[in-house]
Amino acid sequence: xxxxxxxxxxxxxxxxxxxxxxxxxxxxxxxxxxxxxxxxxxxxxxxxxxxxxxxxxxxxxxxxxxxxxxxxxxxxxxxxxxxxxxxxxxxxxxxxxxxxxxxxxxxxxxxxxxxxxxxxxxxxxxxxxxxxxxxxxxxxxxxxxxxxxxxxxxxxxxxxxxxxxxxxxxxxxxxxxxxxxxxxxxxxxxxxxxxxxxxxxxxxxxxxxxxxxxxxxxxxxxxxxxxxxxxxxxxxxxxxxxxxxxxxxxxxxxxxxxxxxxxxxxxxxxxxxxxxxxxxxxxxxxxxxxxxxxxxxxxxxxxxxxxxxxxxxxxxxxxxxxxx
Amino acid sequence: xxxxxxxxxxxxxxxxxxxxxxxxxxxxxxxxxxxxxxxxxxxxxxxxxxxxxxxxxxxxxxxxxxxxxxxxxxxxxxxxxxxxxxxxxxxxxxxxxxxxxxxxxxxxxxxxxxxxxxxxxxxxxxxxxxxxxxxxxxxxxxxxxxxxxxxxxxxxxxxxxxxxxxxxxxxxxxxxxxxxxxxxxxxxxxxxxxxxxxxxxxxxxxxxxxxxxxxxxxxxxxxxxxxxxxxxxxxxxxxxxxxxxxxxxxxxxxxxxxxxxxxxxxxxxxxxxxxxxxxxxxxxxxxxxxxxxxxxxxxxxxxxxxxxxxxxxxxxxxxxxxxx
Numbered sequence: 044x045x046x047x048x049x050x051x052x053x054x055x056x057x058x059x060x061x062x063x064x065x066x067x068x069x070x071x072x073x074x075x076x077x078x079x080x081x082x083x084x085x086x087x088x089x090x091x092x093x094x095x096x097x098x099x100x101x102x103x104x105x106x107x108x109x110x111x112x113x114x115x116x117x118x119x120x121x122x123x124x125x126x127x128x129x130x131x132x133x134x135x136x137x138x139x140x141x142x143x144x145x146x147x148x149x150x151x152x153x154x155x156x157x158x159x160x161x162x163x164x165x166x167x168x169x170x171x172x173x174x175x176x177x178x179x180x181x182x183x184x185x186x187x188x189x190x191x192x193x194x195x196x197x198x199x200x201x202x203x204x205x206x207x208x209x210x211x212x213x214x215x216x217x218x219x220x221x222x223x224x225x226x227x228x229x230x231x232x233x234x235x236x237x238x239x240x241x242x243x244x245x246x247x248x249x250x251x252x253x254x255x256x257x258x259x260x261x262x263x264x265x266x267x268x269x270x271x272x273x274x275x276x277x278x279x280x281x282x283x284x285x286x287x288x289x290x291x292x293x294x295x296x297x298x299x300x301x302x303x304x305x306x307x308x309x310x311x312x313x314x315x316x317x318x319x320x321x322x323x324x325x326x327x328x329x330x331x332x333x334x335x336x337x338x339x340x341x342x343x344x345x346x347x348x349x350x351x352x353x354x355x356x357x358x359x360x361x362x363x364x365x366x367x
Numbered sequence: 368x369x370x371x372x373x374x375x376x377x378x379x380x381x382x383x384x385x386x387x388x389x390x391x392x393x394x395x396x397x398x399x400x401x402x403x404x405x406x407x408x409x410x411x412x413x414x415x416x417x418x419x420x421x422x423x424x425x426x427x428x429x430x431x432x433x434x435x436x437x438x439x440x441x442x443x444x445x446x447x448x449x450x451x452x453x454x455x456x457x458x459x460x461x462x463x464x465x466x467x468x469x470x471x472x473x474x475x476x477x478x479x480x481x482x483x484x485x486x487x488x489x490x491x492x493x494x495x496x497x498x499x500x501x502x503x504x505x506x507x508x509x510x511x512x513x514x515x516x517x518x519x520x521x522x523x524x525x526x527x528x529x530x531x532x533x534x535x536x537x538x539x540x541x542x543x544x545x546x547x548x549x550x551x552x553x554x555x556x557x558x559x560x561x562x563x564x565x566x567x568x569x570x571x572x573x574x575x576x577x578x579x580x581x582x583x584x585x586x587x588x589x590x591x592x593x594x595x596x597x598x599x600x601x602x603x604x605x606x607x608x609x610x611x612x613x614x615x616x617x618x619x620x621x622x623x624x625x626x627x628x629x630x631x632x633x634x635x636x637x638x639x640x641x642x643x644x645x646x647x648x649x650x651x652x653x654x655x656x657x658x659x660x661x662x663x664x665x666x667x668x669x670x671x672x673x674x675x676x677x678x679x680x681x682x683x684x685x686x687x688x689x690x691x
Contacts, residue, residue, distance in 0.1 A: 297613075
C-alpha cells in the first residue's frame, strides 16, 4: 500500500513477475477490499497471491518513529513481522523509506557484528553498475561503519550483480590518501589494512566512470548526491523537451537513443535499493516506483534470498573481524 | 600560470576583458619570457597589462601545504602578497584550488568575526542562479560556520548577482525541521532565530529547481555534489554524442538547443567561485577554464571589488552577532 502509485502499480508489478514465470508466492499486505479489486483488474486471480490484512498505513510524508509507534499494525510492520515469523522470505516496499528502515532494524534486528545497517543504491555507470552506500539511513557515521558498508556492498555486488572480486572505494573530494575529512581519513586506513580489493578514494565526478564497483559514504552525503544527480538529469531532460519546433523535430530522430539513455539512468531498471545488514531481506523502492520498478525489485529480492545475502554478509563480517 | 590551459588561455581571457572596454589594469604573475610571447601572440601589447615575475609555480596535483612551504615565491603567493601591499585589488586563479585557498587565508587573513572562509559556487537553476557554499575548503564544519556561510553567500548574491533579499536554505536530506544530521539540525535553529530570509531545508533534488538563492553545506558534501553533477551531465552528453546515424541526424536539429543548454550548465559562464570571508577579493576558477571562463571570472572579481564585498560581509557578520 506504500508509494506514490500504490496500490495499482504495486499489484501490477507483482502480477508481472508471476506472469513472467518466476516461481514464488506473493503476499500483498494492505486493505483486502482494495487489493482484491486491483488483483481482479489486472487479471491476477489465478496466480499465487495471498492477501494479509493490516489496519493502517504509514503515509509517505509521516515522521517514521512517531508513525510506527502510533500505527503498530501498519502494512510495513506486518510485513517485517511475517519475515520474523518465517511466514515470508523478503519484504519489498515503495512506501516511507525511513519507516521501512526503522521497522526492519527494530523487528528483524541487525546481523551479528554489524554496527549499522545501510541502504545501498545501484547506480548505472559507463560500463556496468556501482553500488553506493549508505544513501540515507545513517547521517552521522563512524569509520568502522563505512568499512562494514564496504563489506556489505561487496557481498551484494558479488552475489546479486555477479561482479567478481568487486573494487571498493571511498567517496572523497580528492584521490590522494589524506584527502577529505576525519571520517574518510580513518576509513582509508581500515580498508588499506584489510585484504579487501580496495581501490582508494573516488571523487564524485568519477562515480559514473565506473572506477569502483562499491563506493562507501556517509548517508547524508550519499542521499544528497543521489538526489542532486536525479535533479541534474531531470533538468537536462526538461530542457531538451521544452525546445522549439526545430529541436522537437530533432527529438524524433533521437527518440530511440533517449529511450535507451532513459533506461540506463532509470532507477526502476535496477530493482530498488537493498537494506543491508539486517537479519533478513528487504528491498526499498523509490516512492515513484511503477510496475516495472516493482517487478525488478521483487526479482532483486528473490535473488538476494536465493544467494542467502544476509548469511553471507554475516560470514564476511566475522571473517574480517577475526583477521583484525 | 595556473590551470590546465595556462598560460595561453589565461592570457587570452585577460586580453578579451581589456578589449571589451572594461576599465582595469591586469597584472600577470609568472615567467616573464613565457608571458611576453603569449601577450604578443594575442596582440595584447597595447593594453594595460603588467608582468610581475615569480620564481616558481605550484602544480595542479601538488599537496597545498608542503607546496606553499617549498615554493614561497610561487605565482599564487606573489599574487596574494600584492593584494596585501595594496598593489592589486583582486586575485583570479585557475591553479591549484587548495593552494589558492590556503595562501589567501594565510596572507590576507580572515575578515573580522569570520570563523572559516569558504568557496562559493554559482549554480544555474531553472530560473536563475543559486550560490552553493562551501564547495571544498572546509571538510568538517560547525553550525556557526554554516550560518556564517549563509551570510557571506547572501552578500555575494545581493551585490554581484543583484538578487534582492536572497532566500537562504540548508542542504539537507529532507525538508522538515529535524531532518538530517547534528550539523544541519543545529544550523537550522541558528537560521530560524535570525532575521535572515531563511527558507528552511533544501533537498539535493531541489537545488536546480531554484527553491533557494543561497544554499549552505559542509565543504565535503558541496564538493562531492558539484563533481557528481558534472559527472552526470558529462555522462548524458557523452551518451547522446555517441549514438547511431539516426541520432546524429537528430543532433543536427538539436544543435542550437544543446548549445544553449551547454551555456546554461557551463561553469565558465558564471565567472568562477569567489573565496569569501578573507580580507580581500579572490576568484577561484575551475582548472579546466578557458579564455571565456577567465574573462568572466575577471568580471566577477571587478564587480566584487566595486561592490566592496569584503567590507559588506564584515558589516553583516557584525550586525548579526550584535543581535545575538
